[in-house]
Amino acid sequence: xxxxxxxxxxxxxxxxxxxxxxxxxxxxxxxxxxxxxxxxxxxxxxxxxxxxxxxxxxxxxxxxxxxxxxxxxxxxxxxxxxxxxxxxxxxxxxxxxxxxxxxxxxxxxxxxxxxxxxxxxxxxxxxxxxxxxxxxxxxxxxxxxxxxxxxxxxxxxxxxxxxxxxxxxxxxxxxxxxxxxxxxxxxxxxxxxxxxxxxxxxxxxxxxxxxxxxxxxxxxxxxxxxxxxxxxxxxxxxxxxxxxxxxxxxxxxxxxxxxxxxxxxxxxxxxxxxxxxxxxxxxxxxxxxxxxxxxxxxxxxxxxxxxxxxxxxxxxxxxxxxxxxxxxxxxxxxxxxxxxxxxxxxxxxxxxxxxxxxxxxxxxxxxxxxxxxxxxxxxxxxxxxxxxxxxxxxxxxxxx
Numbered sequence: 001x002x003x004x005x006x007x008x009x010x011x012x013x014x015x016x017x018x019x020x021x022x023x024x025x026x027x028x029x030x031x032x033x034x035x036x037x038x039x040x041x042x043x044x045x046x047x048x049x050x051x052x053x054x055x056x057x058x059x060x061x062x063x064x065x066x067x068x069x070x071x072x073x074x075x076x077x078x079x080x081x082x083x084x085x086x087x088x089x090x091x092x093x094x095x096x097x098x099x100x101x102x103x104x105x106x107x108x109x110x111x112x113x114x115x116x117x118x119x120x121x122x123x124x125x126x127x128x129x130x131x132x133x134x135x136x137x138x139x140x141x142x143x144x145x146x147x148x149x150x151x152x153x154x155x156x157x158x159x160x161x162x163x164x165x166x167x168x169x170x171x172x173x174x175x176x177x178x179x180x181x182x183x184x185x186x187x188x189x190x191x192x193x194x195x196x197x198x199x200x201x202x203x204x205x206x207x208x209x210x211x212x213x214x215x216x217x218x219x220x221x222x223x224x225x226x227x228x229x230x231x232x233x234x235x236x237x238x239x240x241x242x243x244x245x246x247x248x249x250x251x252x253x254x255x256x257x258x259x260x261x262x263x264x265x266x267x268x269x270x271x272x273x274x275x276x277x278x279x280x281x282x283x284x285x286x287x288x289x290x291x292x293x294x295x296x297x298x299x300x301x302x303x304x305x306x307x308x309x310x311x312x313x314x315x316x317x318x319x320x321x322x323x324x325x326x327x328x329x330x331x332x333x334x335x336x337x338x339x340x341x342x343x344x345x346x347x348x349x350x351x352x353x354x355x356x357x358x359x360x361x362x363x364x365x366x367x368x369x370x371x372x373x374x375x376x377x378x379x380x381x382x383x384x385x386x387x388x389x390x391x392x393x394x395x396x397x398x399x400x
Contacts, residue, residue: 003065008218009160011043015065017058020174029196030290034174038223044134047075051164053089079104080166081152082111086223108151146204161218169234171225180226195293199327202242246300248390249278253320254305260339260370265305267376271383284316296329300396301386305337311344321353328356336364
């Protein structure tokens with residue numbers, strides 16, 4: 001990413017980096033579209049501030065952009081979040097700009113000292129809603145704990161009405177577009193990002209969104225993905241995702257070894273579709289887990305399908321249950337479809353893996369061997385029960 005001035009922001013520049021090739025984040029999260037590490041320089045009349053840095057692998061890009069802008073002095077390095085993809089280049093910046101101070105909150109300061117070995121005398125610690133003047137521009141710091149990590153904060157540039165939100169409202173999307181031009185693409189990437197990273201903190205996100213409701217915001221500048229020059233676009237999406245309403249959808253992560261579970265899942269899908277319900281099946285050994293995570297954001301029901309391996313569920317189903325439990329979606333109902341050969345406690349194991357799901361557990365359908373006519377009728381009954389629960393539940397949007 002070459003340095004570019006942000007529209008509506010006088011002397012506010014994007015100086016971050018595009019990572020076109022990264023395909024895995026934290027050795028855990030797939031990145032099908034790469035990502036960006038957004039960093040911003042604000043040139044005030046008296047002082048210059050850098051908002052966050054970039055991943056250490058892209059430090060040369062950041063430094064090159066600063067040189068291109070002829071930034072010969074940085075007074076403040078604002079650290080909104082201690083995670084290394086944003087803070088990792090701080091030590092290099094402090095070497096290049098020896099008079100610069102890191103401005104952050106106390107908790108973030110402690111984490112930067114621990115993780116990056118930044119010397120304590122390089123910090124200025126700020127309180128919630130405290131401000132720092134750049135001369136003709138003023139930065140306000142808004143604490144937003146546990147939208148992701150406990151130390152996260154936002155930085156608000158009052159004069160230009162720009163809110164820097166770090167990870168919040170972002171997307172893993174490598175693009176040459178500085179702003180969110182392709183809204184459909186950005187929406188999908190942002191929803192995936194929310195599902196994989198933000199969804200476990202849904203309750204905290206609600207309260208932190210309220211903190212910025214009264215601000216005049218013309219631009220939201222995140223630390224991943226394109227910038228929003230129409231902030232209501234992504235704020236509105238988040239308000240929908242964090243609401244208690246769910247869609248009339250059934251998500252079905254499943255695995256089948258010898259066809260028994262697959263036969264039941266196929267029957268289940270057919271019956272649900274026949275009732276006009278939306279169905280999203282995921283064959284787990286072949287599934288992009290990011291796509292599965294996205295589907296969990298607003299689905300009313302999750303049904304896990306698995307055979308019994310020895311005495312428990314298939315490892316792929318275990319991982320799907322673990323993922324759902326970790327992400328804590330607002331799902332209303334959960335059930336299990338599965339088969340066994342000689343015995344075991346597969347359903348009990350699955351149930352024990354999802355204590356964080358505040359959902360009603362509908363009686364599972366577990367059969368021995370390949371499904372017979374009576375077993376398929378049980379599948380029909382399960383589908384009918386889910387349909388009726390969706391119809392009766394005011395939190396389920398029937399038009400979805």
